[in-house]
Amino acid sequence: MTLTTASPPLTPILTPIEARVLGTLMEKARTVPDSYPLSLNALLTGCNQKTTRDPLMELTEAQVATAIDELKSAGLVRETSGGRTTRYEHNFQRGIGVYEQAAVLLGMLMLRGPQTAGELRLNTERWYKFADISSVEGFLEELQERSPEKGGPLVVKLARGPGTREQRWAHLLCGPVDATQTGAEHASRSGDGSVTGNLAARIEHLEAEVAELRETVQKLCSELGVSPPGQS
Structure with a gap:
């Protein structure tokens, strides 16, 4: 992930994988709130689902984990504490400012x-x-x-x-x-x-x-x- 050189605030430039991870978190927050925030496994499944996705992807757990780290650095994803499984939620609206x-x-x-x-x-x-x-x-x-x-x-x-x-x-x-x-x-x-x-x-x-x-x-x-x- 890189950042634009435009005047502050800087808008992150995402990779396609980062965009898919972020979009999936945004979708699941609204469509399956009882299961949100998402575990890494649930997020991977959502990224690779065969419906309502264009293009279709076959991401690996490592690719999704790397994307999460980059999105966390950009302030667009947060890791939630509590429980035995690490879960993730998006911070898109505030992070992008829309x-x-x-x-x-x-x-x-x-x-x-x-x-x-x-x-x-x-x-x-x-x-x-x-x-x-x-x-x-x-x-x-x-x-x-x-x-x-x-x-x-x-x-x-x-x-x-x-x-x-x-x-x-x-x-x-x-x-x-x-x-x-x-x-x-x-x-x-x-x-x-x-x-x-x-x-x-x-x-x-x-x-x-x-x-x-x-x-x-x-x-x-x-x-x-x-x-x-x-x-x-």
């Missing part, structure tokens, strides 16, 4: 790559409920116009790719990106990104709801002293 809504958007961009404002609104639904696409665009524009005194821009609006109707946004936490090339590559990978992204996000949201309902049913059955449906 509002909660901006942190949510940056976290999702780190995990899933370039996305349209509409995709971001849908994909972040379990993290934060934006009122509409315009509010998402407003925070993205603020991040794009961030002044040098605050560390400089953190996102960039990509050129519209072939066959796409909306422009995508990409984060700059890993350094500058080629706006034209990145937009085209993402469009080629996902085809109609708005449809593919929306479908994946809806499936993930439904799965989360089913899990919550199942847990609620199990608690009610336990309180009533009866077996859950499907069990003798």
Whole structure:
């Protein structure tokens, strides 16, 4: 990890692995709060999961541990004490100096790559409920116009790719990106990104709801002293 030479405060430039580790911690803090902070093993599993990740990664425990050390040095991850297992939590919002809504958007961009404002609104639904696409665009524009005194821009609006109707946004936490090339590559990978992204996000949201309902049913059955449906 290196630091930019912009005026203070300095904005860390992350490696792709550090971005994946940080994004995963940010995601799990909101989607599985009962299991957060994360152990090294849980963090590794989250980094390597095969859904809601772009690109997919096959990281090793050593790679994740090294990334944690670098992020701790940059003040973006903290180690929590207590218990027999060391656990980790992010300090992104304070470490980077952004509002909660901006942190949510940056976290999702780190995990899933370039996305349209509409995709971001849908994909972040379990993290934060934006009122509409315009509010998402407003925070993205603020991040794009961030002044040098605050560390400089953190996102960039990509050129519209072939066959796409909306422009995508990409984060700059890993350094500058080629706006034209990145937009085209993402469009080629996902085809109609708005449809593919929306479908994946809806499936993930439904799965989360089913899990919550199942847990609620199990608690009610336990309180009533009866077996859950499907069990003798």
